[in-house]
Amino acid sequence: xxxxxxxxxxxxxxxxxxxxxxxxxxxxxxxxxxxxxxxxxxxxxxxxxxxxxxxxxxxxxxxxxxxxxxxxxxxxxxxxxxxxxxxxxxxxxxxxxxxxxxxxxxxxxxxxxxxxxxxxxxxxxxxxxxxxxxxxxxxxxxxxxxxxxxxxxxxxxxxxxxxxxxxxxxxxxxxxxxxxxxxxxxxxxxxxxxxxxxxxxxxxxxxxxxxxxxxxxxxxxxxxxxxxxxxxxxxxxxxxxxxxxxxxxxxxxxxxxxxxxxxxxxxxxxxxxxxxxxxxxxxxxxxxxxxxxxxxxxxxxxxxxxxxxxxxxxxxxxxxxxxxxxxxxxxxxxxxxxxxxxxxxxxxxxxxxxxxxxxxxxxxxxxxxxxxxxxxxxxxxxxxxxxxxxxxxxxxxxxxxxxxxxxxxxxxxxxxxxxx
Amino acid sequence: xxxxxxxxxxxxxxxxxxxxxxxxxxxxxxxxxxxxxxxxxxxxxxxxxxxxxxxxxxxxxxxxxxxxxxxxxxxxxxxxxxxxxxxxxxxxxxxxxxxxxxxxxxxxxxxxxxxxxxxxxxxxxxxxxxxxxxxxxxxxxxxxxxxxxxxxxxxxxxxxxxxxxxxxxxxxxxxxxxxxxxxxxxxxxxxxxxxxxxxxxxxxxxxxxxxxxxxxxxxxxxxxxxxxxxxxxxxxxxxxxxxxxxxxxxxxxxxxxxxxxxxxxxxxxxxxxxxxxxxxxxxxxxxxxxxxxxxxxxxxxxxxxxxxxxxxxxxxxxxxxxxxxxxxxxxxxxxxxxxxxxxxxxxxxxxxxxxxxxxxxxxxxxxxxxxxxxxxxxxxxxxxxxxxxxxxxxxxxxxxxxxxxxxxxxxxxxxxxxxxxxxxxxxxxxxxxxxxxxxxxxxxxxxxxxxxxxxxxxxxxxxxxxxxxxxxxxxxxxxxxxxx
Numbered sequence: 014x015x016x017x018x019x020x021x022x023x024x025x026x027x028x029x030x031x032x033x034x035x036x037x038x039x040x041x042x043x044x045x046x047x048x049x050x051x052x053x054x055x056x057x058x059x060x061x062x063x064x065x066x067x068x069x070x071x072x073x074x075x076x077x078x079x080x081x082x083x084x085x086x087x088x089x090x091x092x093x094x095x096x097x098x099x100x101x102x103x104x105x106x107x108x109x110x111x112x113x114x115x116x117x118x119x120x121x122x123x124x125x126x127x128x129x130x131x132x133x134x135x136x137x138x139x140x141x142x143x144x145x146x147x148x149x150x151x152x153x154x155x156x157x158x159x160x161x162x163x164x165x166x167x168x169x170x171x172x173x174x175x176x177x178x179x180x181x182x183x184x185x186x187x188x189x190x191x192x193x194x195x196x197x198x199x200x201x202x203x204x205x206x207x208x209x210x211x212x213x214x215x216x217x218x219x220x221x222x223x224x225x226x227x228x229x230x231x232x233x234x235x236x237x238x239x240x241x242x243x244x245x246x247x248x249x250x251x252x253x254x255x256x257x258x259x260x261x262x263x264x265x266x267x268x269x270x271x272x273x274x275x276x277x278x279x280x281x282x283x284x285x286x287x288x289x290x291x292x293x294x295x296x297x298x299x300x301x302x303x304x305x306x307x308x309x310x311x312x313x314x315x316x317x318x319x320x321x322x323x324x325x326x327x328x329x330x331x332x333x334x335x336x337x338x339x340x341x342x343x344x345x346x347x348x349x350x351x352x353x354x355x356x357x358x359x360x361x362x363x364x365x366x367x368x369x370x371x372x373x374x375x376x377x378x379x380x381x382x383x384x385x386x387x388x389x390x391x392x393x394x395x396x397x398x399x400x401x402x403x404x405x406x407x408x409x410x411x412x413x414x415x416x417x418x419x420x421x422x423x424x425x426x427x428x429x430x431x432x433x
Numbered sequence: 434x435x436x437x438x439x440x441x442x443x444x445x446x447x448x449x450x451x452x453x454x455x456x457x458x459x460x461x462x463x464x465x466x467x468x469x470x471x472x473x474x475x476x477x478x479x480x481x482x483x484x485x486x487x488x489x490x491x492x493x494x495x496x497x498x499x500x501x502x503x504x505x506x507x508x509x510x511x512x513x514x515x516x517x518x519x520x521x522x523x524x525x526x527x528x529x530x531x532x533x534x535x536x537x538x539x540x541x542x543x544x545x546x547x548x549x550x551x552x553x554x555x556x557x558x559x560x561x562x563x564x565x566x567x568x569x570x571x572x573x574x575x576x577x578x579x580x581x582x583x584x585x586x587x588x589x590x591x592x593x594x595x596x597x598x599x600x601x602x603x604x605x606x607x608x609x610x611x612x613x614x615x616x617x618x619x620x621x622x623x624x625x626x627x628x629x630x631x632x633x634x635x636x637x638x639x640x641x642x643x644x645x646x647x648x649x650x651x652x653x654x655x656x657x658x659x660x661x662x663x664x665x666x667x668x669x670x671x672x673x674x675x676x677x678x679x680x681x682x683x684x685x686x687x688x689x690x691x692x693x694x695x696x697x698x699x700x701x702x703x704x705x706x707x708x709x710x711x712x713x714x715x716x717x718x719x720x721x722x723x724x725x726x727x728x729x730x731x732x733x734x735x736x737x738x739x740x741x742x743x744x745x746x747x748x749x750x751x752x753x754x755x756x757x758x759x760x761x762x763x764x765x766x767x768x769x770x771x772x773x774x775x776x777x778x779x780x781x782x783x784x785x786x787x788x789x790x791x792x793x794x795x796x797x798x799x800x801x802x803x804x805x806x807x808x809x810x811x812x813x814x815x816x817x818x819x820x821x822x823x824x825x826x827x828x829x830x831x832x833x834x835x836x837x838x839x840x841x842x843x844x845x846x847x848x849x850x851x852x853x854x855x856x857x858x859x860x861x862x863x864x865x866x867x868x869x870x871x872x873x874x875x876x877x878x879x880x881x882x883x884x885x886x887x888x889x890x891x892x893x894x895x896x897x898x899x900x901x902x903x904x905x906x907x908x909x910x911x912x913x914x915x916x917x
Contacts, residue, residue: 052832102832104819113816117830121820139872141662141739148712149741151897151904155874162878168892168905172917194913232715238902265906274870278836281667 022046022338023331024112024126026279028097029058030320031311031327032132033086038331039130040093044338047095048124050114052102056090057083058134059157060320062164065185067212071321082320106131108284108304128306128334131280131294132327135312137182138272145177147234147243156182156270163189171266175243176200177231179207179214179407181318183270188217190268197223198262201245203230203252206381208272208407210318230254231267240265273316283307290358291315297347298364298372298419299333300326305344308334315360315375318409322375343368348391348422355379355404355430356387369420374412374428378404386431387412392424404430436462436599438789439619439628441606441642443467444475445582445778446767447634448589453786455596457795463590463598464619464626466605466638468899469859470852471586473636474774476862477711477743478658479700480691481674482578483773484521490543493753497777497784499544504779505578512588513807514580515692521577521674522557524728525570530678534572541574548575563670565730577674579692582775583862587852592804594851601626603899606635609645617763630793632785633758633766637708637746643768649759651768652749655708658700659717659742661725661734664870665694675728686724688732693837693865698725698732705744713740738870745771753777755785757792765789805851810865812838833883834876836869844880848887855888857881858898877904 023039025032028051036049055061060068063079070076073085090097101116112124137155154162154170160182162168172195176183179202187197200218205228207214218225226245232254233244247258275293277285285294286303293314294302300310310330311323336342347363359376374389382404389397389412399412412428438454440447443465451463467473482505488495509516525534534551541549550573557564557571594600601623608620609631619626633642640653669690677685689697701717701724718740725732748754748769758764765788767781774781789795811829814822822829828842847854847863854860857867860880867873867880881895881904888895896902906912 052835100831102835104816104838115819115823115830115832117823117827120823120827120830121816123816136871137874139738139870139874141872142734142737144661144718144734144737144740146712146714146718146740151902155871158874158877162905163909166878166892167909169907169909169912170904171906172913193909194917196917234712237709238896238898238900276835 018111019122019124020046021048021124021126023128023130023334024124025049025130025132026103026106026112027051027058027132027134027313028056028099029132029134029311030060030083030086030323031134031313032058032130033083033090034324034327035130035132035308035310035331035334036095037086037089037093038328039335040095042332042335044335049095049097050101050103051097051099054100056087056097056099062157062160063185064164065189068320071319072324086324103279106279106283110306128308128337130330130334131285131307131309131313132311133276133279133313135273135275135316137269138274140269143271145231145234148236150234150236150238150240152236152240152265153234153267153269156180156186156268159268160186160189163193169193169195171195173198173264174266174268175231175245175262175264176268176270178202178269178271179209179225180270180272181209181213183268184209184213184217186268186270187223188221191221191223197221198264199224199226199245201226201229201231203248204228206405206407210407232259234267240267243267273312275313275316277313280309280313285309288358288362290352291360293360295362296360298361298368298370299342300330300361301333301337301344306337315358318407322409322411348424348426350374350426350428352376353427353429355382356428359428364419364422364426366422367420369416371416372414372419374414375409376428377406378410378430379406381405382430382432384433386433388429388431389414390427390429391422396426434462435627436460437628438630438632439464439617439626440632440634442634442636442639443470443590443600443602444473444634444636445471445586445589445775446770446781447632448586448593449778449782450632450634450767450786451593451598452589452596453782454789455593455598456797456801457790458798459793459795461598462601462626463593464601464604464606464621466603468603468856469854470590470600470602471583471862474743474745474771475586476583477660477741478582478745478772478775479687479689479697480580480582480775481687481689482516482580483776484541484549484574484577485544485546485773486523486537486541486549486572486574488544488773490540493755494773494777495544497753497780498773499546501777501780502576502578505580505776508779509580509585512585512592512804514585514588516578516580517692518576518578519673519690521574521676522561523572523574523676523678524557524564524568525678526567526727527569530680531570533678533680534570537572546574546576549573561671561673561675563729563731564675565728579674579690580775581692585775587850587863588804591851595802595805600852606642609642630763630765630789632789633764633768634770636770637744639746639766639768643758643766646761646764647758651754653769654747654749655705656745656747656771657703657705657711657717657742658745659713659721660697660699660740661718661721661737662739662741663696663698663736664738666696666736669694669696670729670731671696677724677727685727686721688725688728693868698722700743708744711742711744713742717742739872747771753781755781756788811840811843812865833879834864834866834869836871837865839864839866841883844883845887848884855884856896856898856902857884857904860884
């Protein structure tokens with residue numbers, strides 16, 4: 014490009030809850046040359062279509078709908094004069110902090126940023142990734158796509174619904190479709206436990222008498238043009254269908270809620286190292302990736318259950334990006350954080366040595382543990398312990414390390430769940 | 434409707450023949466039961482332009498494969514269809530395999546295939562380090578190519594259409610008779626067509642059509658091939674098409690890059706009793722994965738974005754059946770067009786189209802409309818080209834499919850093409866919107882809106898693949914009034 018490259022101090026990619034929080038934090042720390050890029054027409058990200066309530070209990074001690082929660086941050090961003098350029102898709106991010114984006118209004122733009130915050134969110138795992146046999150007819154949607162049709166566009170994707178997977182969006186959509194007059198016949202979960210929040214099982218399935226089939230899966234999909242039915246079967250401990258256990262459902266819609274995957278294609282292009290466990294970047298305690306000056310937060314880093322956690326994590330990333338720009342971010346040796354027994358995908362993956370700040374370790378339990386204890390060790394030394402009535406993969410676990418503990422770290426940190 | 438020539442089947446063969454015949458002074462129509470071009474075997478195959486080692490010397494398959502493959506680079510250039518020539522390896526794992534491969538090398542020479550030699554383990558592993566280290570030797574076929582089978586078919590159809598060929602889609606032939614007037618009367622589920630010359634390129638349905646016209650019956654076996662498609666990666670494990678040596682245990686499966694940078698595993702081969710049943714099965718997919726591991730021990734379902742299957746039309750005697758229908762005047766056919774049918778299609782079209790033109794005494798047109806020069810896809814443009822594209826047409830600035838980097842401009846263009854997309858799947862195959870890792874999760878609502886605008890139909894009439902495959906049952910206020 015012949016023209017001068019636009020220079021910004023902090024560039025945030027994505028104006029969902031993560032990007033908004035990161036931008037607010039950076040701006041509050043005095044970064045004025047700040048730009049947020051958003052591919053949709055409006056800021057707010059996926060919260061725009063989450064019209065149910067239950068957002069903000071931790072952060073605001075109030076219960077909001079998704080759009081209400083998002084509006085808080087959008088208003089704050091406007092108040093601070095943060096520039097959010099919508100309808101703009103980032104095409105590439107380079108390791109040297111060059112960002113190329115495109116929009117109708119501004120054409121192709123190449124920007125150079127001192128610090129970049131990756132806040133692109135996640136996508137839903139599609140049917141194809143499951144290898145479910147059967148026809149490729151209309152009527153099969155990921156739960157979020159169906160949610161967009163119903164809540165943002167005002168259309169019903171179907172009338173008789175089976176839901177595969179018990180992720181939170183699937184549970185929410187079970188209730189949403191029911192309230193709209195559809196018949197939700199079943200929610201089918203491959204695992205012996207749900208991957209959704211318990212409150213959603215109660216409020217979205219139980220309250221509407223929608224049966225939850227644990228250890229079951231869809232083994233056949235029927236219908237040449239539009240879906241006409243699915244076959245569900247019980248699975249054994251190796252998740253293989255058990256012959257003779259088939260149940261036929263006569264339905265026109267199959268919603269999939271079978272997992273969320275952080276959208277890291279741009280990050281990979283920038284040389285950001287990803288964790289095979291979280292599918293997000295490997296980061297340190299201030300959410301900095303292996304590429305200096307590139308930070309990641311929210312669902313692009315690891316998939317959260319609660320937006321409140323996304324916001325808190327992203328404030329941290331925004332503050333760190335601001336410090337990086339000012340040259341005030343201490344970077345040096347780091348201590349590795351490892352998953353021990355019962356633990357998967359702990360974030361952050363490393364902690365800077367000698368910092369005197371608290372750090373939240375977040376992870377997914379690898380199974381269901383009742384009355385168990387989460388124990389964190391540094392070498393042989395126990396540094397934190399937290400008891401809980403239940404640890405389950407459906408709920409992200411958090412354990413806090415106090416500032417003085419963090420300051421004292423000198424060996425590899427391991428997070429473990431111990432059964433009592 | 435009367436046309437001089439009626440072609441049954443809008444797959445790659447029918448469209449290629451239509452394009453060749455459109456150079457002559459004749460009215461031509463193509464009819465297909467599918468809702469779009471390339472709805473049969475042409476949309477779901479390996480996309481390989483075979484070098485031509487496989488077919489037995491002296492067969493039509495051998496002759497037309499080699500001739501067709503040679504035509505591909507120029508044809509793809511002319512029609513703006515992706516084509517690459519990464520070469521291929523046919524892997525051998527035993528002394529018996531070596532003998533088979535030596536035979537293939539010789540066969541290639543007889544078939545007039547350029548290049549091709551036997552290479553040893555070290556060279557195989559140097560060329561493709563992710564190959565199973567138990568490999569013993571391989572046939573290296575440098576001229577093996579890749580294309581996008583449905584994009585090729587769309588482009589052939591478009592070029593035929595701008596030269597006057599009519600396409601009648603979603604119309605199924607029910608009966609074919611020669612009437613007193615000497616014309617063919619073709620009854621369909623929508624009405625009747627009459628024509629002077631009938632050309633049968635109906636793929637898995639070709640034997641049915643043939644047997645309506647001839648007492649010399651043909652039998653087609655519907656052979657289903659299942660595939661796994663893997664996501665694009667920063668670097669693919671293989672850059673060539675990796676075949677397995679055919680053995681008594683079967684033909685093996687291939688592991689191959691696609692022209693779009695995905696990795697394809699498959700196909701299985703199962704005889705089916707339903708020529709329209711393209712549902713992948715658990716057993717078929719398991720077979721594909723297990724067989725792929727012989728080539729690529731690390732093959733796993735992690736990273737797969739979809740699976741699909743296609744039905745290949747296997748004529749019992751094993752070779753293509755091409756030419757005049759025995760015992761009938763003014764009836765021609767291309768039947769049993771299975772692999773290497775895609776590779777052979779351009780040559781089949783020249784052969785059969787030429788024969789028809791000569792026997793009918795068709796006069797060439799004074800002027801042939803050249804193929805539309807389609808713009809480079811946005812995803813393949815350089816930053817400079819992208820900037821110019823958006824400056825010219827701001828709709829290039831609206832990214833609709835983020836996974837495959839497809840813009841609103843391209844989606845609208847796909848709908849406005851001579852034989853344009855009318856469905857979500859039609860847009861997907863013409864533009865790749867929805868082909869990527871999210872499989873249309875994000876873009877399908879927007880693609881549906883654009884279809885609704887372009888086709889002037891309500892959102893509730895937009896379909897995935899025609900017929901009853903509507904995406905939506907109504908708006909949230911009215912949809913449930915009739916209950917469920």
